[in-house]
Amino acid sequence: MxxxxxxxxxxxxxxxxxxxxxxxxxxxxxxxxxxxxxxxxxxxxxxxxxxxxxxxxxxxxGHVHPRIRAALVEQSQRLSLTSRAMYNDQLPLFLERLTSLTGYDEALPMNSGVEAVESALKLARRWGYEVKGIPANTAEIIVFANNFHGRTIAAISASSTAQYRKDFGPFLPGFVFVPFGDAAALERAITPLTCAVVMEPIQGEGGVIVPPDGYISAASALCRERDVLFIADEVQTGLGRTGNLFACDHERVHADILVVGKALGGGFYPVSAILSRRELMGLFRAGDHGSTFGGNPLACAIARTALDVLVEExxxxxxxxxxxxxxxxxxxxxxxxxxxxxxxxxxxxxxxxxxxxxxxxxxxxxxxxxxxxxxxxxxxxxxxxxxxxxxxxxxxxxxxxxxxxxxxxx
Ligand SMILES: Cc1ncc(COP(=O)(O)O)c(C=O)c1O
Structure with missing residues (x-):
C-alpha cells in the first residue's frame, strides 16, 4: 500500500x-x-x-537566508504575538532600525503591502482635512494609469486595469487618474481638493515601466509647490531591488509617505510599513488605525534582521x-x-x-x-x-x- x-x-x-x-x-x-x-x-x-x-x-x-531563519527560530521560541494592546520588546528595536536606515522619523507597521498602501491613503486623506483644510469628504488622490497597489477595494478603486476591477464595484470615489510619465498631465490634474499623489517609481506589475529621467523628482517638486503629499509605493521597488535602497533615491526624492513591504519580511513573513515625518504620522491618534498582527514580535525580529542583512551584504x-x-x-x-x-x-x-x-x-x-x-x-x-x-x-x-x-x- x-x-x-x-x-x-x-x-x-x-x-x-x-x-x-x-x-x-x-x-x-x-x-x-x-x-x-x-x-x-x-x-x-x-x-x-x-x-x-x-x-x-x-x-x-534569497530563500531561507540562514541569519534571518535563525532570528525567526529564536524569536518564535520566546514570543510570537502580543497584539498592540501591550508593548513588546521587539517592536521598538525594529522601528528604530527601519527609521534610522531610511531617514524617516516614524513608521507604522502592517503585514501585507496593500495594508500599508491603505494606511498611506488614510493618512493622506486625514492630512487633507486636518492640515490642508479640504472640505469634509471631498479629498482627491491622484494615481497613475497602469498602476498596481494591491487588491483591496481601495486599491482596485485606484486601478485603471479592467480585469482587476471587473464586477467588483461600486468603487471608492476620490481617485483621479493621470498617465504615468507625463509631468504636465500631473500638473493639470492637481486641484485645491488634491491631498496626495501615489506613485510607484517604476511600475512593476504594470510591465516594468520606467518613467523618463527626472520625472519622479519633477512630480515630487510639483507636489511640494502645490501643497500635496507625495506618496511613493516602494513595496516592489524598495529595499535594494533597483540598485539603490529605494528607487526614489535615483532622483534624490524623499517622499512624504514611503510605503514598504515584500522584502522587509526577509522572504519569511509578511511585513510592511509606512514611513513619514513626525507631524504627519502624528495625525493618527490612539484607536484611529491598526492591525492585530501589525508589529508583532516575530515579524519585528525577522524584519530587523532582514534590514541588517541588506546593509551588511x-x-x-x-x-x-x-x-x-x-x-x-x-x-x-x-x-x-x-x-x-x-x-x-x-x-x-x-x-x-x-x-x-x-x-x-x-x-x-x-x-x-x-x-x-x-x-x-x-x-x-x-x-x-x-x-x-x-x-x-x-x-x-x-x-x-x-x-x-x-x-x-x-
Ligand atoms: C507596488 C506594489 N504595491 C502594493 C502591492 C501589494 O502588496 P501585497 O500583495 O503584499 O498586498 C504590490 C504587490 O505586488 C506592489 O507591487
Missing part, C-alpha cells in the same frame, strides 16, 4: 488537489516547489530551478552590479520578438511582440522560473544575492529560449 504522503508527493497529484480545493484566482506555472535555498528552487521530483520571480521582490535576500550595490551585467547581455540579444529590454537594477522587463507566457515556459524547460506580466512582458527579478554563474545561466537560457520561440513562430 502507498502511504498518503507518498501518493501525493507527485506534482500532478498536488496540482489536482490544489485545483479541487482552492480558488482558481491564479494561473501558476506547472512546477511544484518543495525546497529552496538562495537563488535555487527544487521541485517535488528533485529538479533544480533558478528563481527569477523572487515572490515579486519579497525574496530579495550590500544588497543594493549587488543588485546594481548584477543588473548592469544582465542588462548588457539581454540587450545584446537579437531576436525579432524582443521589442524592448528595460528596468533598473534587478527589476528587468523584456517586452515581446507576442505573449510572454511561451517564453516563460521555454525558460522553465531550461531550469529558469520567470513569469509574464501584463501579457507581453517577461519580468526577470532574481534574488539580489545572485552571483556570476546563475547570472550567466539567465543570459544563456534567455538566448536559447528566444531562439526556440523564433523557430516555433516561424
Amino acid at each position: 502507498v502511504s498518503y504522503s507518498r501518493m501525493h508527493n507527485r506534482a500532478h497529484d498536488l496540482i489536482a488537489l490544489e485545483r479541487e480545493h482552492g480558488a482558481h484566482n491564479y494561473a501558476p506555472l506547472e512546477i511544484v516547489v518543495s525546497r529552496a535555498e538562495g537563488v535555487w528552487l527544487w521541485d517535488v521530483e528533485g529538479r533544480r530551478y533558478l528563481d527569477c520571480v523572487s515572490a515579486y521582490s519579497a525574496l530579495s535576500h 550590500r544588497l543594493p550595490e549587488r543588485a546594481r552590479r548584477a543588473g548592469e551585467h544582465l542588462f548588457a547581455s539581454l540587450r545584446s540579444m537579437t531576436s525579432r520578438h524582443v521589442k524592448e529590454v528595460r528596468g533598473r537594477g534587478l527589476l528587468i522587463g523584456v517586452e515581446l511582440d507576442v505573449p510572454a507566457r511561451a517564453l516563460s515556459e521555454a525558460l522553465l524547460a531550461r531550469g529558469i522560473v520567470a513569469k509574464d506580466t501584463h501579457e507581453n512582458v517577461l519580468r526577470i527579478a532574481p534574488p539580489l544575492v545572485i552571483d556570476d554563474a546563475p547570472l550567466q545561466m539567465i543570459a544563456d537560457g534567455m538566448r536559447d529560449a528566444l531562439h526556440a520561440l523564433e523557430t516555433s513562430t516561424d
